[in-house]
Amino acid sequence: MPVGLSAPAKLLPVDGVRLAACASGIKKNGELDTVLIEIGEGASTAAVFTQNAFCAAPVVISRQHLASASPRALIINSGNANAGTGQAGMQAAEQSCESTAEQLQCGASQVLPFSTGVIGEPLPVEKIQQSLPDLAANLQPDNWLVAAQGIMTTDTIAKAISRQVDIDGNTLTITGIAKGSGMIHPNMATMLAFVATDASIPRDSLQTCLQQVIEPSFNAITVDGDTSTNDACVLIATGKSGVSVNGAHEGFMQALQDVFTQLAQAIIRDGEGASKFVTVQVNAARSMEEARQVAYTIAHSPLVKTALFASDPNWGRILAAVGRAGVKQLDIEKVRLFLDDVCIVEQGGRAANYTEEQGQSIMNQPEITILVELGLGASSATIWTTDLSHDYVTINSEYRT
């Protein structure tokens, strides 16, 4: 059960983007597993990819294609990551691009391939190829929801959102979808996300916009600290609205940030086995990096995560995580620890007024904020994570069976 997350509300089409999804048989259970996204002429496309050295074949090919041409289509499959598949995997990714290009009458380098699912199995590219005529025939501007369903793996719920923003009397639309539930640790994205807007933004400017909004969203979440081989996030600006914006436009960037943050948080709310949605905020650090280092040490601690699962206000484990986070010259007398607005630790020990009942009542909530004041500087960081539950172990010990 995702934490505080329901099925996507009404999704708005983005002029210049058409989508289709089908079940081509890559997933054994017959669910949607192949998605085609067509991008209209004149659009700009920006993307960021996983930093994992063992990046998947589609990531390698997408990077190459993006550097050489303006994308006209994305071909995406779930159920198989096409990662750790060597030369054969590269060929399969190339073939899926060539067949898509034939179908849509564009160049193969104008197609970006994406895969997500089990690592190390050969990609049955012929299943994608066989589905392409149907996919092309069914391209529609209002197929965002089925596209969101078609990219799911261990996700229990589709993740998608639309926002509109008024710019000088014109309405701009932003719609995005994302998938991701486990192997979630941002070192770029750690999932697949595809976001489109009808704004007009040149390619370089679009890449800057993407990097700006991804940092406090997809790069601020973690389920298990495992960075995937396949992460990718794509932002498309079709330009069909005729309204030009850039990263300096506050209203547009706020709406774009909102779409990215909501999608990133949706991944955590639907994290594998998640029973809690946990915000970890670290204040008064010397730098944002230091604040993040402490936040991630807390968020990755199996002992903190199992205590969250048990709704146990075992703050000693949080304190131990802060203590081992590698912060130089940490003065433990100055560190303060809060659960929501209740101060639990100050001056090196339990806060004088803290009662176990206060901690328990906060821990019983499905959404919890762990706040650490380091007392060292003026920098902050906020990340989102989940607990570590029996269901996480079950999901990940039975994934391939």
Added chain:
Amino acid sequence: MPVGLSAPAKLLPVDGVRLAACASGIKKNGELDTVLIEIGEGASTAAVFTQNAFCAAPVVISRQHLASASPRALIINSGNANAGTGQAGMQAAEQSCESTAEQLQCGASQVLPFSTGVIGEPLPVEKIQQSLPDLAANLQPDNWLVAAQGIMTTDTIAKAISRQVDIDGNTLTITGIAKGSGMIHPNMATMLAFVATDASIPRDSLQTCLQQVIEPSFNAITVDGDTSTNDACVLIATGKSGVSVNGAHEGFMQALQDVFTQLAQAIIRDGEGASKFVTVQVNAARSMEEARQVAYTIAHSPLVKTALFASDPNWGRILAAVGRAGVKQLDIEKVRLFLDDVCIVEQGGRAANYTEEQGQSIMNQPEITILVELGLGASSATIWTTDLSHDYVTINSEYRT
């Protein structure tokens, strides 16, 4: 059920050390929880402690006392860590030393206190104080086993070992005990261990010996990556054999290393919820640090650990961990991955001759070696870890209830 670990074999007394254990009521279940170790006059004592900034009160006091005097006694309790307890915790640790010193007629600074258990609860020092007359009356050279039992927390089995080594016709004895099962990640020790020998070794030389043998033993294990607030490892040389040795003596150092390695591995074999004993070896790295970095990234990956629990040869997860370990200029074509002696990955993908059956048959074993050849240099590292099981979650979500 610990993996490949049975109750300690016959433990040999070490001349110059006497021990006693009792149940003073700190553990609610009435089990042994308080241990007194008396060190004879003329002994040398060396110790290393946790690097966690939030180190417990007894760690602070032990460090101070060790710097100012030659220890005559160790007073150890389990069931309460006396960590995150502020000024009151410091006083409790001091009081336990003062009462022990009164009982044994030595100075309070000649007593080192140690605690392990729940963090953040006040230490009921009066229970220790009330037990001291009995403990002092029951000091015996052959009480190593009850001492090992008295320091246990979530351990399911006592951890202790003896070794003897002949030096020029004289027999030296080394006996040690350890505890630890969760919150295990070495950044010094991550557990309690007390080892004694009747060899004669001056204090400075003894500290060097300790640092040498601890690096590939207690500093090469991880259960969950959580560094405890209370870790300590003490090495005592009573000198009663009259035989002088130092860190250059190969035979003695081998025996000492064996005691340390066996105790460290025992902690992993009895790791919380462990169903596998996993050796992670990384070869052909540019430095030992780089090799360790890769080994720990694998050992800490929840996805690798749940695959180990499931006996699933999901090597893609191991590959993904190698890929995100932050190794600079990793050439994935040169990386080779083995389970025991079976090559699974080479040239960026699944090895040509590898079959799932081979991987499955190795994964079914209780003891597994994951071997990674990085193809970058000539340095290696070996660490030991466990899987991540339902029992780990159960143990750590019910610890305080």
